[in-house]
Amino acid sequence: MDSSHNKLATATLSLVVLVFACVTPAAARQASGERVSVLVNGRLWTGDATAPWAEAVAIRGGKILAVGSEEEVLAVAGADFDRQDLNGAFVTPGFIDGHTHFGRAGALLMGANLLDVADDASFRRSVSEAHDRLPSGSWMLRGDWGAYDLETSWVPSRQLLDEIVAGRPALLNKWDRSQYLASSRALGAAGIDPAGHDGLVSGEELARIQRAVPLPSLEQRLAENRHALRDLARHGITTIHDITGPEQLRLFQYLRDEELLTVRVCARPTLDKWEQLAAVGIRNNYGGEWINICGLKGFVDGIMGNSSAMFREPYEHTPNSRGQWRTMMSPPGNMERLILSADAAGLTVTIHAIGDLAVDTLLDMVEMAVATNGYRDRRFRMVHAQVVEQDDFQRFGQLDIIAEINPFHAIDDMRWMEERIGERSVGAYAFRSLKDGGALLVFGSDWPGTNAAWYPADPMQMIYAAVTRKTLDGQPDGGWYPAQRLTVQEALEAHTVNSAYAAFEEHFKGKLAPGYMADLTVLSQNLFEIDPDDIKDVSVLRTMVDGRWVYIASTLTP
Numbered sequence: 001m002d003s004s005h006n007k008l009a010t011a012t013l014s015l016v017v018l019v020f021a022c023v024t025p026a027a028a029r030q031a032s033g034e035r036v037s038v039l040v041n042g043r044l045w046t047g048d049a050t051a052p053w054a055e056a057v058a059i060r061g062g063k064i065l066a067v068g069s070e071e072e073v074l075a076v077a078g079a080d081f082d083r084q085d086l087n088g089a090f091v092t093p094g095f096i097d098g099h100t101h102f103g104r105a106g107a108l109l110m111g112a113n114l115l116d117v118a119d120d121a122s123f124r125r126s127v128s129e130a131h132d133r134l135p136s137g138s139w140m141l142r143g144d145w146g147a148y149d150l151e152t153s154w155v156p157s158r159q160l161l162d163e164i165v166a167g168r169p170a171l172l173n174k175w176d177r178s179q180y181l182a183s184s185r186a187l188g189a190a191g192i193d194p195a196g197h198d199g200l201v202s203g204e205e206l207a208r209i210q211r212a213v214p215l216p217s218l219e220q221r222l223a224e225n226r227h228a229l230r231d232l233a234r235h236g237i238t239t240i241h242d243i244t245g246p247e248q249l250r251l252f253q254y255l256r257d258e259e260l261l262t263v264r265v266c267a268r269p270t271l272d273k274w275e276q277l278a279a280v281g282i283r284n285n286y287g288g289e290w291i292n293i294c295g296l297k298g299f300v301d302g303i304m305g306n307s308s309a310m311f312r313e314p315y316e317h318t319p320n321s322r323g324q325w326r327t328m329m330s331p332p333g334n335m336e337r338l339i340l341s342a343d344a345a346g347l348t349v350t351i352h353a354i355g356d357l358a359v360d361t362l363l364d365m366v367e368m369a370v371a372t373n374g375y376r377d378r379r380f381r382m383v384h385a386q387v388v389e390q391d392d393f394q395r396f397g398q399l400d401i402i403a404e405i406n407p408f409h410a411i412d413d414m415r416w417m418e419e420r421i422g423e424r425s426v427g428a429y430a431f432r433s434l435k436d437g438g439a440l441l442v443f444g445s446d447w448p449g450t451n452a453a454w455y456p457a458d459p460m461q462m463i464y465a466a467v468t469r470k471t472l473d474g475q476p477d478g479g480w481y482p483a484q485r486l487t488v489q490e491a492l493e494a495h496t497v498n499s500a501y502a503a504f505e506e507h508f509k510g511k512l513a514p515g516y517m518a519d520l521t522v523l524s525q526n527l528f529e530i531d532p533d534d535i536k537d538v539s540v541l542r543t544m545v546d547g548r549w550v551y552i553a554s555t556l557t558p
């Protein structure tokens with residue numbers, strides 16, 4: 001054990017335990033032993049096509065013992081069990097989020113999120129909230145102001161920032177990183193005299209301040225992790241397919257060792273690490289039921305938010321730009337080599353492609369990998385698959401490709417999509433066409449988002465978006481390209497069974513069935529029975545992971 005791990009264990013354990021005391025798996029296990037618990041009187045959507053509905057479920061040792069009618073389940077439960085009445089509540093398999101950035105989410109949940117800030121009043125509100133959350137003396141960073149008001153010329157002043165954060169070092173930036181604002185303390189930390197300085201820094205001054213920013217302490221990282229875990233639990237998410245860096249992987253391991261992890265993690269290191277993983281014998285699904293490595297993540301192009309996704313023809317609003325390739329695409333042949341080698345080493349490849357040219361280019365590369373390495377059950381995943389040309393949809397089926405899609409991005413990007421790519425919008429977020437083309441659909445939130453947009457890890461908003469294709473305030477009437485809507489069942493499948501399949505975990509996760517993990521989510525409404533417009537307002541009543549409640553918003557029995 002290295003010294004920093006010791007420090008981490010001793011300095012923060014008491015704090016961590018305090019926060020999670022009511023719901024830790026360890027505490028719950030001590031209290032319940034390996035007793036059978038039975039949840040009765042529910043409306044359970046099981047995700048199991050052969051028996052989609054049930055009213056009761058028996059659980060023992062973190063696994064589902066039986067699911068079915070109350071009579072069937074009680075027959076299996078034996079004489080001695082704990083009984084909980086679901087009071088008619090709607091239950092789904094725990095939601096599996098196919099795309100998260102856990103480490104960044106915690107930092108953003110605790111720090112300054114200024115995406116929707118474009119005036120002094122909202123700046124004051126958001127910055128002071130972050131100031132209250134952050135440990136005293138730590139740096140306040142990023143913020144990304146102005147992303148939801150693209151025309152804004154508003155710039156916050158150093159006086160205002162200083163007034164709110166008092167002596168805290170802060171370095172905030174506009175969403176497109178064209179402007180940076182430093183507090184007096186941040187200027188001072190870099191040896192710049194704040195007297196008479198307006199706080200706006202660039203070039204060498206900016207570089208000096210950035211060099212003065214220390215790495216976050218382990219205490220801070222753990223505090224951020226706790227914020228992130230709470231956010232996932234309250235949204236009913238029981239597994240994440242995370243884009244995980246080495247430091248966060250270690251934090252996950254620490255949280256798991258201390259039985260504080262309340263979400264299962266399928267980690268996806270970056271594709272260029274394939275060689276190191278393969279060299280030490282790591283293959284697909286290395287790890288266990290809590291933390292495993294279930295794939296590698298590569299990048300073909302940029303994103304829609306800053307118009308860097310790669311298109312065949314120029315953008316409408318910037319006619320001299322078609323977007324940008326990411327660094328993995330150079331030198332020419334690099335991405336092909338990475339895909340071929342990782343695939344041949346038995347690792348699952350998942351790759352980000354957004355613009356129509358990026359999608360088409362990636363399809364060609366997958367075709368080449370299949371031809372070269374031969375057929376196997378590889379479950380190649382295209383991440384985002386956001387704008388697809390009409391004749392490319394069928395290639396998803398031909399090549400057996402999983403499309404990891406982001407319904408919430410669709411209803412967020414709708415505000416400027418047509419202005420940027422015009423008629424090509426017909427193939428944007430084309431969920432129905434992807435499914436008809438043979439793609440297996442997996443939902444991912446991309447939580448917490450980019451410097452240009454905030455993406456909540458909220459399955460209700462995601463399902464609402466896929467089923468209605470309307471903004472959160474109900475626009476446009478009838479939905480945006482309504483032919484691309486999904487049904488409630490298709491959306492639920494994309495958030496449970498299909499995501500389990502994408503990670504080769506369909507034999508123990510994603511369904512409520514005997515032998516499966518006791519991961520489930522209790523909702524306030526039956527999604528199949530309400531007006532689709534109301535799905536976004538459905539709340540999570542409870543979340544169970546490994547047979548224990550990790551989130552309790554409400555008692556189930558009146």
Ligand SMILES: [Zn+2]
Nearest residue numbers: 099101243446
């Ligand atoms: Zn992402």
